[in-house]
Amino acid sequence: MNKKRSLPFVQWIRLLVRSFFLQAAWNYENFQGVGFAYMLAPFLPAGADGRAQSRRYLQCFNTNPYLAGMIAGGTLRLEEECAEGRISTEQIDLFRDDLTGALGALGDSFVWGTLRPLAGLLTVPAAMFLERWAPLFFLLLYNSVTLGLRVSGIVNGYGSGLDLLQYLKRLELQKKMYWMNGLTLFAVGALMPLWVMQVLPMRSFAYLGLCGFFFVVVVGAWMGERKRLPLPLQVGLLLLVSHLLVRMGWISF
């Protein structure tokens, strides 16, 4: 249905750099609306009425910042088609509004719910063994994925236009999340004994005991979270238990 289109390389870079400013004016009225307008403004077809453009682009816009480029690329493509008289501005606005919610939900659970904790967990061993290189390790791990998402989102959003959903389907983010969640829990399992190693030498009975205790505390925190126990109460309980155990001489710290 849509012809494959492209932009000059410099334009891609400009669009990418501008996408970094998406949240610069984040507010509770139009969320990332100003940032989205800033991202697209120089690329919109010339000749349109400035005020009318402002009214359309300063609407509410709230999605995951890493997937916003997809909507920006698609919107840009549709604006060009609109200038050629092939579609209406209403169709563009509908396209944008429909995608913000869907990509927001998908991106939030992929990036914030899955990728970020996994990158954090994988960085903990790096922090213990490589120390000062750990932040770099985290940044490389995290940004190699998110930068890929940003670049491919802009390029494919522009290339696909109204067929963007097909591209999203090909990305198979749900499937990737499924695997990453398995890996996250594997890393959680490995992290607990590794963390205890920080304070006690391994191969001792006390080491195994403390591993077990740490595991019990994690299970307690998990149950507290499921029962919606407020964080101050969780922290207070942890402080109390730590103090009592040391005071009673069960654990020496």
Place this chain on the structure above:
Amino acid sequence: MFGDLLQIALAGGLIGLDRLAFGQFMISQPIVAAPLIGWMLDDVHTGVLIGVVLELFWFRGLPVGGYVPKDATLSAILTTGICLLGKPSVSGVDAAWLAWVFLWVWGLLYPIGFLDRWLRKKNARLIRMAEAAPSLRRGAGRATWTGIGVFFLYYFLLILLLTGLFLPFLRRGYAALPETLWGGMRFFFFLLPSIGIGSLIARKDLVRGRVLCTAGGGIAFLLFLTLGEAPGIALVGLMVAALGTVYLEGRRKAL
């Protein structure tokens, strides 16, 4: 001292931009921000330690939709800054001191949350600013750069004021603490990551395969540590077995 404080506030302003306004490259995550502040104050080791603990603790709270979680970035910058600028002994940093500072900074995040929300509400003025301009390009540009400036100032001033005000108070308070509390505080700091890890697990759909994954990870690591070299193979074997179980469970569900 004031030079260091200014340096931290400037760096904090830039790091805060990553969280709020520019890029989201995650320089603002505690595991990056805390070592960075530690490096500026010549103690990367403590920075990394604080970074790891806070990274794991702040697994809870996702910025989903319009929800703004507690500020993990500010928590990392303030905790590291105050801990290193005000450490009671020159030889090293006691985990009890880290826990003491963490608790106060964490308590401060609640009133700061109101300030954060107020600022974001006030940011609606930037929309009017953009609308008032003759063209979208000019208006959006002006509003965006004003937003960047506002967010930078917000972090810069907050870090400068809070570190400056709380540092002497926390140092004096810590010195007045009975020593019997110190052991408990050290143990508390060591246990802090469990809250974040528990919260992370609570968000996952714990099907049997995934529970096996967690157990597989723990057992594989323990084997790797206790048996020496060979268990590299055991580690890989267990990993494959655990992930294989997840895969089979997923396939069975799909069928």
